[in-house]
Amino acid sequence: MKKILLGLVVVVLLGVGGGAWWLYSERDSLIADAIRTYGPQILGVPVKLGGVKTDVASQTAALHGLVIGNPAGFATPHALSLSAVSVKLDIGSLTKDVILIKEISVVKPDITYEHKSGGSNLDVIQRNAESYVAKKTAEFGSGKDEKKDAGKKEPGKKLIIE
Numbered sequence: 598m599k600k601i602l603l604g605l606v607v608v609v610l611l612g613v614g615g616g617a618w619w620l621y622s623e624r625d626s627l628i629a630d631a632i633r634t635y636g637p638q639i640l641g642v643p644v645k646l647g648g649v650k651t652d653v654a655s656q657t658a659a660l661h662g663l664v665i666g667n668p669a670g671f672a673t674p675h676a677l678s679l680s681a682v683s684v685k686l687d688i689g690s691l692t693k694d695v696i697l698i699k700e701i702s703v704v705k706p707d708i709t710y711e712h713k714s715g716g717s718n719l720d721v722i723q724r725n726a727e728s729y730v731a732k733k734t735a736e737f738g739s740g741k742d743e744k745k746d747a748g749k750k751e752p753g754k755k756l757i758i759e
Contacts, residue, residue: 641725642666659683680705
């Protein structure tokens with residue numbers, strides 16, 4: 598009986614370890630797939646991404662070939678195009694109240710601002726994102742007991758860029 602239990606524990610530990618290794622080794626493609634899937638849903642415009650590169654040792658993350666399209670009715674093909682954008686942050690700060698970003702690097706940014714009577718292309722994208730967040734918040738709630746926390750307003754996380 599002890600051998601069976603020990604064998605079961607070993608199998609579970611190997612499964613958990615294998616799953617963690619897979620997540621770690623596939624994180625770049627998982628992040629890229631998430632951006633390609635949820636970006637258009639959130640922003641309401643096409644989102645293209647060449648790739649993602651993360652490096653835990655150097656605490657950096659980079660997006661390559663990011664193109665955010667324009668909403669329907671605007672003349673130009675995209676609102677934002679970046680050859681690359683990278684961020685270096687203090688990973689230890691992610692669990693704290695203040696997130697520390699050490700460096701942001703943007704390569705070949707191309708931002709197109711188009712104005713129409715109903716607002717700009719960037720205004721439409723912002724409204725799309727706000728609408729998505731409001732819809733998801735209403736669907737799932739805020740995750741807190743709203744009656745219990747009524748009147749209490751806790752400060753959110755802070756972001757510091759050095």
